Amino acid sequence: MAKITYIEHNGKKHEVEVANGLSVMEGARDNNIPGIEADCGGACACSTCHVYVDEAWLEKIPGKDAMEEDMLDFAxxxxxxxxxxxxxxxxxxxxxxxxxxxxxxxI
Structure with a gap:
């Protein structure tokens, strides 16, 4: 389990525990975090779960694949x-x- 901090555009912070194996999007959805819509349900078929990852974490998370890169063009x-x-x-x-x-x- 990991504690993840989701920060709304207005600066409001939500720190929640998310179970291993879930996606960061599922953690937001399951904890009613506003700002992540997740219209496609996690199929990487839209960009409504777009976030900016804190720069301190960029090297610690897996890289983007081609499909994610393509969907980010619509964010x-x-x-x-x-x-x-x-x-x-x-x-x-x-x-x-x-x-x-x-x-x-x-979007």
Whole structure:
């Protein structure tokens, strides 16, 4: 289990525990975190779970695959370095303390 901090665009923080094996998106959904819509349910078929990963965590999470890169093109104001789709980040103990920030809106 990992504690993940989700930060809304307005700065409000939500620190929740997310079980290993779930995605960061599922952690947000299961804890009613606003700002992550997850319209496709985690199939990497939309960009409504887009976040900016805190730079301290960029080297600690698995890299993006081609499908995620393609979907990020449809996200609101993607950042080539820090933007990720939370449905593609699986929670492990190594992610304890992960911090992600939601964009102003999801598309």
């Amino acid at each position: 609101f104001q993607p950042n080539p370095t820090t933007s990720r789709l939370t449905c593609q980040i699986k929670v492990t103990d190594a992610l304890d303390g992960l911090v992600v920030q939601m964009p102003e809106k999801q």
